[in-house]
Amino acid sequence: MKILYSTIAIVSLSIMAEICPTCGLPKDLCVCSEIDREQQRIRIRLETRKFGRPTTIVDGINDKNTNLASTAQKLKGVCACGGTAKNGQILLQGDHREKVREYLIKLGYPEENIELQ
Numbered sequence: 001m002k003i004l005y006s007t008i009a010i011v012s013l014s015i016m017a018e019i020c021p022t023c024g025l026p027k028d029l030c031v032c033s034e035i036d037r038e039q040q041r042i043r044i045r046l047e048t049r050k051f052g053r054p055t056t057i058v059d060g061i062n063d064k065n066t067n068l069a070s071t072a073q074k075l076k077g078v079c080a081c082g083g084t085a086k087n088g089q090i091l092l093q094g095d096h097r098e099k100v101r102e103y104l105i106k107l108g109y110p111e112e113n114i115e116l117q
């Protein structure tokens, strides 16, 4: 009986962890991250940094459900380039504006909110 009770306790704990702290709904039903994404304006631009190398800069990704560092990591893989995330921006070496845009749309960011410069 004791074993059964602790199993129930573990199961209910893991269910609790799946509830969104913002709206209180289970994560399956929660649309907070989608709402966040709809409200964001993302800018993708190209800058020439030191030594004349072009750098793709992505800013405006600031929803709390998105980890900027891991998004940067994925973008580096998609674009096969070096890059970093800092100060709320993702920096990628080279001109990858179109690829970044496509990838962000795949992630669920509305196309009309992504500005390509």
Ligand SMILES: [Zn+2]
Pocket (backbone or CB within 6 Å): 020, 021, 022, 023, 024, 025, 030, 031, 032, 033
């Ligand atoms: Zn929510």
